[in-house]
Each structure stands twice: as structure tokens, then as C-alpha cells.
Amino acid sequence: xxxxxxxxxxxxxxxxxxxxxxxxxxxxxxxxxxxxxxxxxxxxxxxxxxxxxxxxxxxxxxxxxxxxxxxxxxxxxxxxxxxxxxxxxxxxxxxxxxxxxxxxxxxxxxxxxxxxxxxxxxxxxxxxxxxxxxxxx
Numbered sequence: 277x278x279x280x281x282x283x284x285x286x287x288x289x290x291x292x293x294x295x296x297x298x299x300x301x302x303x304x305x306x307x308x309x310x311x312x313x314x315x316x317x318x319x320x321x322x323x324x325x326x327x328x329x330x331x332x333x334x335x336x337x338x339x340x341x342x343x344x345x346x347x348x349x350x351x352x353x354x355x356x357x358x359x360x361x362x363x364x365x366x367x368x369x370x371x372x373x374x375x376x377x378x379x380x381x382x383x384x385x386x387x388x389x390x391x392x393x394x395x396x397x398x399x400x401x402x403x404x405x406x407x408x409x410x411x412x413x
Contacts, residue, residue, distance in 0.1 A: 287346060288326045288329055289343060289346055290341060291342045293340050295340075297340035298410035299410055302336060302337060303333070303336060310332070336393060337367070337393060338394075339392045339395070366398075369412065372398050374396060375392070377391050378394065394407065396408060
């Protein structure tokens with residue numbers, strides 16, 4: 277079972293949730309010196325500035341990558357997210373992206389909280405519905 281992994285440079289901590297990753301490649305193309313899937317650990321967080329890392333992590337379409345500032349702690353960042361406006365983007369040939377904090381209520385009644393970015397399946401092929409797992413490719 278895959279678990280979340282954290283990588284820190286002392287200022288920012290990047291969290292990777294492999295279960296959410298749809299392997300869009302935005303991280304590896306956006307900051308190839310940091311996000312290196314053929315190297316272990318695959319996140320080489322000291323190879324870029326904190327601002328560059330944050331910008332790339334924020335572009336993650338699935339929400340598999342997230343970050344928090346170490347001085348603020350994760351709880352404070354989560355509170356900040358709830359103030360953000362929700363944005364919905366239709367990706368050509370891909371998922372429906374929802375940016376911002378939201379609650380997802382599943383058909384079995386369970387509810388989960390999502391933060392940052394969430395990719396919802398539009399093609400019906402995902403094995404992780406309602407979320408996109410990249411099966412449309």
C-alpha cells in the first residue's frame with residue numbers, strides 16, 4: 277500500500293500522495309532538476325529555490341503533490357486553502373480539474389476533504405472514480 281512521502285529543504289515541505297498521481301508529467305517537465313522519477317529519492321528538493329518548487333507543485337493537476345511552509349505548519353496552510361475561491365477547469369482530452377478546498381461525498385455516503393487540486397474523471401475509464409487516474413491516455 278502506497279503511503280504519502282514528504283521531502284523538505286527546511287523552508288518548504290513537499291508531500292507526494294502516489295495514489296492520486298496521474299503521471300501528467302507537469303512536475304518533471306516544469307522542474308526537471310527537482311522531480312526526477314528515475315532517481316531515488318525522486319524529489320531532489322535542494323535542486324531549486326523554494327519559490328520554483330511551490331510554483332511547480334501548485335501546477336500539479338491531480339493534487340498528488342502539495343506543499344506547506346515549515347514555519348506555518350500544515351494546519352495553517354489547510355486553513356488558508358479554505359479561504360480560496362474554487363476554480364473549475366475542463367482539460368482538453370483529460371479530466372475536469374477543480375482547484376481549491378472541497379468536500380467530496382461518494383455514492384456510498386462517505387465523505388473526504390480535498391485541498392489544492394482535484395482531477396475528476398470525465399471519460400468513465402478511471403479505476404479510481406470519481407477521480408481521474410490517467411486511464412484516458
